[in-house]
Amino acid sequence: MTNPTHTLSSRVAEGGALLKQDMATRAAVMESAIDHLLPPTTGGDARLWDAMRYATLGGGKRLRGYLAITTAALFDVPEAQAARVAASVEMLHAYSLVHDDLPAMDDDDIRRGQPSTHRKFDEATAILAGDALQTKAFDILASSKTHESAEVRIDLISAFAEASGAAGMVGGQMIDMEGEGRALPLAEVSHLHALKTGCLIRYSAESGAILGQATPDLRARLRSYGTAIGAAFQIADDILDTTATAEELGKTAGKDEAAGKSTFVALLGIDGARKEAARLTEQAIADLAPFGARADRLRDLAYYVIERRN
Amino acid sequence: MTNPTHTLSSRVAEGGALLKQDMATRAAVMESAIDHLLPPTTGGDARLWDAMRYATLGGGKRLRGYLAITTAALFDVPEAQAARVAASVEMLHAYSLVHDDLPAMDDDDIRRGQPSTHRKFDEATAILAGDALQTKAFDILASSKTHESAEVRIDLISAFAEASGAAGMVGGQMIDMEGEGRALPLAEVSHLHALKTGCLIRYSAESGAILGQATPDLRARLRSYGTAIGAAFQIADDILDTTATAEELGKTAGKDEAAGKSTFVALLGIDGARKEAARLTEQAIADLAPFGARADRLRDLAYYVIERRN
Numbered sequence: 001m002t003n004p005t006h007t008l009s010s011r012v013a014e015g016g017a018l019l020k021q022d023m024a025t026r027a028a029v030m031e032s033a034i035d036h037l038l039p040p041t042t043g044g045d046a047r048l049w050d051a052m053r054y055a056t057l058g059g060g061k062r063l064r065g066y067l068a069i070t071t072a073a074l075f076d077v078p079e080a081q082a083a084r085v086a087a088s089v090e091m092l093h094a095y096s097l098v099h100d101d102l103p104a105m106d107d108d109d110i111r112r113g114q115p116s117t118h119r120k121f122d123e124a125t126a127i128l129a130g131d132a133l134q135t136k137a138f139d140i141l142a143s144s145k146t147h148e149s150a151e152v153r154i155d156l157i158s159a160f161a162e163a164s165g166a167a168g169m170v171g172g173q174m175i176d177m178e179g180e181g182r183a184l185p186l187a188e189v190s191h192l193h194a195l196k197t198g199c200l201i202r203y204s205a206e207s208g209a210i211l212g213q214a215t216p217d218l219r220a221r222l223r224s225y226g227t228a229i230g231a232a233f234q235i236a237d238d239i240l241d242t243t244a245t246a247e248e249l250g251k252t253a254g255k256d257e258a259a260g261k262s263t264f265v266a267l268l269g270i271d272g273a274r275k276e277a278a279r280l281t282e283q284a285i286a287d288l289a290p291f292g293a294r295a296d297r298l299r300d301l302a303y304y305v306i307e308r309r310n
Numbered sequence: 311m312t313n314p315t316h317t318l319s320s321r322v323a324e325g326g327a328l329l330k331q332d333m334a335t336r337a338a339v340m341e342s343a344i345d346h347l348l349p350p351t352t353g354g355d356a357r358l359w360d361a362m363r364y365a366t367l368g369g370g371k372r373l374r375g376y377l378a379i380t381t382a383a384l385f386d387v388p389e390a391q392a393a394r395v396a397a398s399v400e401m402l403h404a405y406s407l408v409h410d411d412l413p414a415m416d417d418d419d420i421r422r423g424q425p426s427t428h429r430k431f432d433e434a435t436a437i438l439a440g441d442a443l444q445t446k447a448f449d450i451l452a453s454s455k456t457h458e459s460a461e462v463r464i465d466l467i468s469a470f471a472e473a474s475g476a477a478g479m480v481g482g483q484m485i486d487m488e489g490e491g492r493a494l495p496l497a498e499v500s501h502l503h504a505l506k507t508g509c510l511i512r513y514s515a516e517s518g519a520i521l522g523q524a525t526p527d528l529r530a531r532l533r534s535y536g537t538a539i540g541a542a543f544q545i546a547d548d549i550l551d552t553t554a555t556a557e558e559l560g561k562t563a564g565k566d567e568a569a570g571k572s573t574f575v576a577l578l579g580i581d582g583a584r585k586e587a588a589r590l591t592e593q594a595i596a597d598l599a600p601f602g603a604r605a606d607r608l609r610d611l612a613y614y615v616i617e618r619r620n
Contacts, residue, residue, distance in 0.1 A: 044485035044502065048476055099441060104433035123414035124487055128480050131409060131444065135475030138448045142467040150460035157452040157467065165445030166358055170438050175354035177434055192354070
């Protein structure tokens, strides 16, 4: 007989340290890749590049980039190649945070424990830096100097655009704003988060399969894994927004409730939300079955997204 | 003996009517393509798609899209294929206008004689609509259902990203803002406009050569043509900003001077600016020599950009 709670706890204890170390190693690789891709300049546009670097370097969990690198490793894709894809998705994620934090959007002064980009620079610079980070993300995928064929790059760019545009992340942000101050049913909350954060996490997990030219079955499994951990990640975010302090989060706490947003916690209660996150984690782990022990860090990650403190 | 002034006037008179008709025909093709690529929706994201449609449909000169279609026609690229590239560049141009008009940027309430997107909707929707239009522009190039090879699509996406990102259009916008209230020398004003508006116009002219898999020489000629008319276009814009009324422009007049921007008119005087624009036009026309009579509309266009009233 398996005790799922015990399995979960011991698994986190065993894999947590290895995951933490691996995430730190890969984060350093990504940091270096981003630093290289966004060199500081000295001309009249120096402020723009400074803001782009400020928004992307020096922090963050790098969850999306880690997924790209780790799923690519399943198919023996060289790390330098995967690191560019990781840098690209981290830049896109950073642009979305820069624009989300603007006064006209979530109006947030703190991000990762530091002034948000429009507070550090100014609103116009933040708008432009976000715009240019999005462009750069696509540019990196198109102009890869490494070994992908044009077909692979087009496949990546299509999946990336689908995940991040009006039918993905940005569409989710719009639905999120439109839903403020109204009580949304669970299906709608799930749908908006599937778009707002889920699509890009799913793409990140899938990107390794695209780079590795995986079989349709393995690619579908990584998509499914990404979808599940994306949903679990958002539920954990809602739980943290209720239970953690701003110091732990490195950003404003309790802001969803303050903004009148419908959350998983409001709909399911804390215990119900935790159970749903655990169910999604188990499903994500089931998706990894064909990869055997090579996918252990991805298994650890599935636990990490619901156990994290920030 | 050639009298350049006479040549210019008679040329405009002869070609102007044909160009006007051709631009209207191509604009209708683009309008239909954009309408198809940005279908209205009814879900929680309807406001986003409405704003994207508002910002892109129903107006504008479509100069960039016209260049894409007309240069592609030189290489017998099917119009439906070129129309997608044209729609893509018009969406990118529209996103840049939506973000430029925001209160934190140029704070403009009028665009093409109508309320700017953030005035018609709201600031958050305008930010997101601009973001999603940029994504869609790249998506269209990647996911083309027509006949381009993956290599051609990657070539287009790379050139497009280079022209529109931090080293192109957005970089130019930043330099423009940084230069407000300071007297910039002519070289710097030329450089900022080459980035801010020139790069995307140059890309538009080049895109037909990329689609048509032109020889390097012909592609370089269309790049050079695009660079010259991009510069002439901006000088004409500066002249119009000084001499035209808001009614003629469909946007606020005299705003460059009010914003303390260095303009070609301020640096060269009206007559000097007109002469420089005419010189660039003649150079653009010289670039078209190898294309013979097939490029007549592109010649007419070179005159049009400096003769237009809005």
